[in-house]
Amino acid sequence: xxxxxxxxxxxxxxxxxxxxxxxxxxxxNKRVVDSFNVNDFYYLSRSALVKDERYLDxxxxxxxxxxxxLENSEGETEKEIPEEWLKLxxxxxxxxxxxxxxxxxxxxxxxxxxxKQRLEEQKKRHQGGSKWIGTGGTSPFGAYGYNxxxxxxxxxxxxxxxAVKVWDKxxxxxxxxxxxxxxxxxxxxxxRLRKFAREGVxxxxxxxxxxxxxxxxxxxDVKMMPERRNKIKVxxxxxxxxxxxxxxxxxxxxxxxxxxEFKHMEYFYYHNCLYDAxxxxxxxxxxxxxxxxxxxxxxxxxxxxxxVGDAEMSPYEITYPGGSVEFWNEESGExxxxxxxxxxxxxxxxxPIPERYWDRISSASIIKQIFSDRMFPLTIEGIDQAxxxxxx
Amino acid sequence: MKFEGTSSYIATExxxxxxxxxxxxxxxxxxxxxxxTGKTMLAHEVAQSLGADIITWHIKSTTKAQQGxxxxxAVTRLRDSQLGDEKVxxxxxxISKGKLWNAFESxxxxxxxxxxxxxxxxxxxxxxxxxxxxxxxxxxxTGETIKAENRPIVIITSNNxxxxxxxxxxxxxxxxxxxxxxxxxxxxxxxHYPEIKKDLIQEAFKIFYDIREVPGIKKKxxxxxxxxxxxxxxxxxxxAKILREKDPKKLIPPLHGALLKNEQDVHLFERLAFxxxxxxxxLE
Numbered sequence: 001x002x003x004x005x006x007x008x009x010x011x012x013x014x015x016x017x018x019x020x021x022x023x024x025x026x027x028x029n030k031r032v033v034d035s036f037n038v039n040d041f042y043y044l045s046r047s048a049l050v051k052d053e054r055y056l057d058x059x060x061x062x063x064x065x066x067x068x069x070l071e072n073s074e075g076e077t078e079k080e081i082p083e084e085w086l087k088l089x090x091x092x093x094x095x096x097x098x099x100x101x102x103x104x105x106x107x108x109x110x111x112x113x114x115x116k117q118r119l120e121e122q123k124k125r126h127q128g129g130s131k132w133i134g135t136g137g138t139s140p141f142g143a144y145g146y147n148x149x150x151x152x153x154x155x156x157x158x159x160x161x162x163a164v165k166v167w168d169k170x171x172x173x174x175x176x177x178x179x180x181x182x183x184x185x186x187x188x189x190x191x192r193l194r195k196f197a198r199e200g201v202x203x204x205x206x207x208x209x210x211x212x213x214x215x216x217x218x219x220x221d222v223k224m225m226p227e228r229r230n231k232i233k234v235x236x237x238x239x240x241x242x243x244x245x246x247x248x249x250x251x252x253x254x255x256x257x258x259x260x261e262f263k264h265m266e267y268f269y270y271h272n273c274l275y276d277a278x279x280x281x282x283x284x285x286x287x288x289x290x291x292x293x294x295x296x297x298x299x300x301x302x303x304x305x306x307x308v309g310d311a312e313m314s315p316y317e318i319t320y321p322g323g324s325v326e327f328w329n330e331e332s333g334e335x336x337x338x339x340x341x342x343x344x345x346x347x348x349x350x351x352p353i354p355e356r357y358w359d360r361i362s363s364a365s366i367i368k369q370i371f372s373d374r375m376f377p378l379t380i381e382g383i384d385q386a387x388x389x390x391x392x
Numbered sequence: 393m394k395f396e397g398t399s400s401y402i403a404t405e406x407x408x409x410x411x412x413x414x415x416x417x418x419x420x421x422x423x424x425x426x427x428x429t430g431k432t433m434l435a436h437e438v439a440q441s442l443g444a445d446i447i448t449w450h451i452k453s454t455t456k457a458q459q460g461x462x463x464x465x466a467v468t469r470l471r472d473s474q475l476g477d478e479k480v481x482x483x484x485x486x487i488s489k490g491k492l493w494n495a496f497e498s499x500x501x502x503x504x505x506x507x508x509x510x511x512x513x514x515x516x517x518x519x520x521x522x523x524x525x526x527x528x529x530x531x532x533x534t535g536e537t538i539k540a541e542n543r544p545i546v547i548i549t550s551n552n553x554x555x556x557x558x559x560x561x562x563x564x565x566x567x568x569x570x571x572x573x574x575x576x577x578x579x580x581x582x583x584h585y586p587e588i589k590k591d592l593i594q595e596a597f598k599i600f601y602d603i604r605e606v607p608g609i610k611k612k613x614x615x616x617x618x619x620x621x622x623x624x625x626x627x628x629x630x631x632a633k634i635l636r637e638k639d640p641k642k643l644i645p646p647l648h649g650a651l652l653k654n655e656q657d658v659h660l661f662e663r664l665a666f667x668x669x670x671x672x673x674x675l676e
Contacts, residue, residue: 015558017562019562019563020562023419023565026417027413027416030416032412032416032417033409033412039405040405043405043406044409044410044413046406047406047409047413047421047565047566047567048566050566051556051561051562051564051566056568187514
């Protein structure tokens, strides 16, 4: 049974390994939890198998699925989410119109039934479910603010009463994230972009050279050399505002990873497309912007250029002068991008939108064309490829 | 050996299971969680409840794994050799023991706290893999192997600033201290201030959890901040009535400096208060 559970976890793409499974078995063997209590087993297996809070919600779902029905033999009665809560919350937050909608859907009982069904379905689907109820504007379960993630509702009930099974509460659901990269992986990917060189002040002892020179001269002749540093120089351009708000987190992660990886890094912000000015501080963007011309003159062509943006805009914003949504641009975005690409040989575009949608967004295709296909998805894989491209 | 929580520390059921698993299987446990949820405290409480010694190793950005094992002071030895010091004949005189060494040679099973492991370089945990797995290491200078007589209880805390390598994680138990719900929080507060008034707690909690829910807040106030704030409220003898104040002009809670530690958060909060005040005026 545990083997199946293990495979279920694997199938739900949780990063569990045999070593961790054996660790759990060892813990069971040594009676870390003495009674055969499902809750304790849940805590133990969670602690042994899940190593990142992002996966806790997924784990809870798989656990609930794998050990379904087990809790009954424990004598613990399976309870539904108390209807009163929902009613109470509904009365509190619903407008009259929404109340009517609830009625039109067959009233509370019907709604509860559907809700239960949907929760069931979600468990079986293993993933992508956490958003399903709650955020979808069309789902009736979003309208009255019912949140199955359990935090708000959970507060009403003491944790000792166990109205809902512990794992079914899914308290960690907001920490789950399928696409989340994490800065460690980004850093590792960014490390592809390295070119070491020794330049500057001589601070390190050059052992080989010292030995050679000492042997040669017959007295101790200390040779020094400069520290080995990553010579890569990078210009980062971030799209901010508008449709990019949804990708803020991953951009922040990329930014912080890049900042620690590259010693010579300059970053700038733009909106939608590159025009005649960029800025470094979003609060003071209208007062302290930097002319793109100055930028092109200031940084030599050995800088590598990384654009980060969803490239989602009206095609006119790229191709026509005056197309910008924010101000009158004398020259088109395309002109500016080409100008930049003519100077910097190594330039790529990272796009947080999944690759399969690019073709459907005409502005994205245009930019991809301008960048001669050097557009990569903002995933570990994508960054990896992008860095290889930049290294060429 | 079993950890059951102490009179000054409220441990949830899942935390106890995780800690006990780590104790029984003699494997490290990694504790993560929001800042201020008592990660470091845990190690001290485990040591206290088991009657064990605690050895703490605070990690900084410059800490190297080797420093936890031992350090060989070649420069002093070189200097001593020029002065003809007798000490120089024994290399042991120039080896200073690290925290791991101390923990390994302890004759009673100690608790070893590796605090904020994520502060160190990204390769740091990998460098400790074998040492923590086998609980032994080799001293090249003297040619001896240091092996733990009593495998220490290793508690590692992380603030999630860097991700830890998978190979390292696989060898550890893991626990994420989730933010305490109001009931647990009340227990925690009672442990700290047994004499606090009930109504003050209630009102303060309401404000506290409300602040945590404010969207866009940068640094959510944590348990330790709540404790500090309550202490201030108590010493200033703030009445629960003031907290219950619904007058929109006083929407910012008294002594909010203890809860909001970030200039932007204070601004955000003031702005929200301003908006809600304006809305109220419009209604009137």
